[in-house]
Amino acid sequence: MYQNEFNGNLEKYNNPIEYDTLYENYKVDLHFIENLLKNNNDTIIELACGTGRLAIPLAKRGFDVYAIDIHEGMIQLAIEKAKKQDVHVNFTVQDCTQLQLPITSSFIYMTGNTFQHFLSNESQNALLQSVKKHLHPGGEFVFDTRNALLNELSIVDEYEESSVNSKGEKLIIQHRDEYDPITQILNCRSINKLEHTTFEDAIRLRYTYPMEMKRLLEQNGFELLHIYGSWNKSDLTKDSVSMIVHARLRK
Template sequence: MSEQFYSDARLYDRLFPGGDQAADFYRAEADRQGGCVLELGCGTGHKLIPIASDGHPCMGLELSPDMLAEAQRKADERGVEVEWVQGDMREFDLGRTFDLVFIAANSLLHLHDAEDLVACFRSARRHLAPGARLVFDVFNPNVRMLAQADGVRRRRDALSYVDPDRGVVHVDVAETYDAAAQVTRGKWYFSTDSEADFVVAPLDIRSIFPQELPLLLSRGGLRVVERFGDWSRAPFTADAALQLCICEPD
């Protein structure tokens, strides 16, 4: 887990403001499945609040209380009712089932150990109603990019954003890749021209390779029924940036 990185929910939303294609995809999946929706690792509700606004009963589970508080504020602002629950996606019991369970925006990759991933899949499966599906997206690991994670601090211009109090915030990232653990270990530095490194936060993200993913799911009692390579539902290929998986109980 990388709790420190998610301790400032508004910083997170400014850093990652997009995701409209992903939100539209999950809204379409909710409409296709109908019924109740559960998002694991729901963050500040960027994807779940629009689904709730479409009329679906929704619940969001999130480990970070700060992220949940911001999600509640945003839902209240839009006049949307969502049930927010603090919990760990590895082990939870909500006492009910859902017609769609989804895990968006690489949230699954905060689970680094294979057993943690399997535990998450098992918990998700227990919450699937008859005919329900688990849907999630994770990046497709690029070995060349992983090999370039050399620990050198570099500016990520594409991640710069405007803070209403501080002005333009620049983001530097230094990463190394732990091949044995399949984890990219990073440190993110947030600075302005007048205030260097006002936030320094670790962020460790696992890689799940395409061949191991079905095996992990199988141990969790699930199987992949469809795997896409982008939000337009293009077929998954070796050079796809995304693994977008539709799963059902095995």
Template sequence: MNTDYKVGDLIYDANIYDGLNTFLSDLQFYKKWLPKNKDAKILELCCGTGRLTIPIAQDGYNICGVDYTPSMLEQAETKASKAGLEINFIEADIRTLNLQEKFDLIFIPFNSIHHLYKNEDLFKAFNTVRNHLKDGGLFLLDCFNPNIQYVVEAEKEQKEIAAYTTADGREVLIKQTIRYENKTQINRIEWHYFINGQFHSVQNLDMRLFFPQELDSYLKWAGFSTIHKFGGFQEEVFEDKSEKQIYVLKLLTKTELLTELQF
């Protein structure tokens, strides 16, 4: 069994990434949960090219963005500079991040936890959040609600999922194939890229699936209490057919944690 899970370099090409990810349907949700106090400190983990970081900073918030990919951060810094903003973007692995400071709100957006392929990776990331979150602070994250029917259907054939033009003038077409590994809960996704009408490469977009009760338990074991769990960014009730799992969490006190883990 192949355990070399990864995200292909071309997927993290900043212009190709930005051309695909133009939506902001999640922005208002994250803005809603920001502290009213503009002096609050905000930390975004897996910030990418600043799709959410920059508009939050434009609202006057002190926000810091962390990402693992240099090209994404370079793009984020360029966009922030053009907007006249000074944002602290940090290149780091969220599993080992140690900023030696606390934040009022921390969030991991855009399904990023799906690239934490092993439980130990997930718990290291949650430990990073716990170590950087102030008492009384909030932790928000979103990810997919696994749809097994979709995975089964997607395994049958290659499908076109996107066609667009990048800011630097490239015509991009992406076709997708999927193969699901039951043992590891990894969706082995391959994106077949065609650029300017020519086949370019096959890029992996492997994603670990987290089932609802499983993720609820992991968050509890990591020391978080769920304030809300939504099924969409309009704060829809989470239910069987919800596309998303969206959490608003707080830190459990030591007493609360001991009590929770007894059940």
């Protein structure tokens, strides 16, 4: 069994309300998934569901959704949001590499570049084997991950950005990103500055290359249907920021 890689790599999610505010209006992945589910009446499974950004609207559209995340705070906020909107979602705290759900499905999805949290070959395999146990033969698995832009990863990148938090306060974030080409892991550190407080956080993100992804899926019993360069189904190129992976479990 591989060493758990997640407990020490979740600082970015310490404030679920701020995370929810940051991403609440992002919809392009939801539209992609809704389009795939047009003729699907089966129970669906979302991995790393966060604050329910996708699970809740899909449940509103009539889908029976099982939504899983390893972070208790994120799940708790998702439950509160669903209650306020009078929507039922089966939210549960679990490790995606060790799923124990009472159902199997023909469709599992995972967004938000969560695949980058599986830092080792062992954990990537464990994720796919866990998904495999909960998919019907011929079932589909859709997920995204950042594409490795070599001109960006080859340098130590230091930059600053600003945003507004949930309280309307201006937030200045100073980033420092350094990529290790041996482990394929980007080490990201941030200094977050509000008017009266400063705090730091960090995250490690694994990059997987397209042909590496294809072999990984095939070795775990999947066939790769397509890799897109965005949720809008653009072609994957060397300049694509994302890889959108659409795979199917072999029958």
